[in-house]
Amino acid sequence: RKEVEQDPGPFNVPEGATVAFNCTYSNSASQSFFWYRQDCRKEPKLLMSVYSSGNEDGRFTAQLNRASQYISLLIRDSKLSDSATYLCVVRLNDYKLSFGAGTTVTVRA
Amino acid sequence: DAGVIQSPRHEVTEMGQEVTLRCKPISGHDYLFWYRQTMMRGLELLIYFNNNVPIDDSGMPEDRFSAKMPNASFSTLKIQPSEPRDSAVYFCASRPSGRSRAGELFFGEGSRLTVL
Numbered sequence: 177r178k179e180v181e182q183d184p185g186p187f188n189v190p191e192g193a194t195v196a197f198n199c200t201y202s203n204s205a206s207q208s209f210f211w212y213r214q215d216c217r218k219e220p221k222l223l224m225s226v227y228s229s230g231n232e233d234g235r236f237t238a239q240l241n242r243a244s245q246y247i248s249l250l251i252r253d254s255k256l257s258d259s260a261t262y263l264c265v266v267r268l269n270d271y272k273l274s275f276g277a278g279t280t281v282t283v284r285a
Numbered sequence: 286d287a288g289v290i291q292s293p294r295h296e297v298t299e300m301g302q303e304v305t306l307r308c309k310p311i312s313g314h315d316y317l318f319w320y321r322q323t324m325m326r327g328l329e330l331l332i333y334f335n336n337n338v339p340i341d342d343s344g345m346p347e348d349r350f351s352a353k354m355p356n357a358s359f360s361t362l363k364i365q366p367s368e369p370r371d372s373a374v375y376f377c378a379s380r381p382s383g384r385s386r387a388g389e390l391f392f393g394e395g396s397r398l399t400v401l
Contacts, residue, residue, distance in 0.1 A: 207387075208387070208388055209388075210388040218394070219376060219392035219393060219394050219395055220328070220376075220390075220392050221392070222388070222389055222390065225388060263328070265388065267387055267388050270384055270387055271316070271333060271335070271340065271341065271387070272330065272333075272341070273330070273387075273388060273390065275327060275328040276327070277327040278327065
């Protein structure tokens with residue numbers, strides 16, 4: 177079983193729509209969680225950390241459910257520039273991050 | 286500020302040839318990571334260094350792969366001999382010390398390797 181699993185998508189949404197997707201992780205001892213964004217043929221970049229109580233960063237909302245071992249990302253009022261692959265990342269120990277394969281989001285005009 | 290710098294950006298080589306990928310981490314970052322990304326396997330950690338010392342190389346696929354970090358500002362990943370299945374994008378990433386920043390990796394733009 178993979179350490180981090182994501183629905184690859186793609187999620188095709190119109191501008192202004194809300195899109196949400198999850199990822200699940202297998203190691204219950206995972207310590208912290210993140211979402212990274214990767215544009216086509218570019219490097220991954222940290223989008224936001226995911227806190228136990230849930231957190232927002234502008235139009236982005238991340239939530240964590242430790243009991244069910246999943247993390248979610250919600251994007252409100254989607255922009256064309258939100259088109260990217262979103263990588264779910266789990267920190268397993270002080271040094272190791274495990275990356276999901278990514279969920280592709282395409283926002284259309 | 287300069288980010289993580291990788292070279293070459295693209296490399297096309299023939300099977301059996303030696304490939305050397307280079308990375309300059311962000312100044313002051315104590316951790317350096319080498320990742321490989323393919324469509325099939327996603328992002329895989331190959332090896333990471335802390336203060337220039339290799340800590341975990343369990344992700345290195347086989348003896349054909351080796352990595353060094355002779356000083357705090359330079360690392361290499363070498364493949365010898367290269368094989369077509371090594372074709373991938375190789376990312377170098379660095380991060381500062383501190384557990385609170387353990388999830389904050391700064392990636393280079395990657396080296397896209399094609400082995401024919």
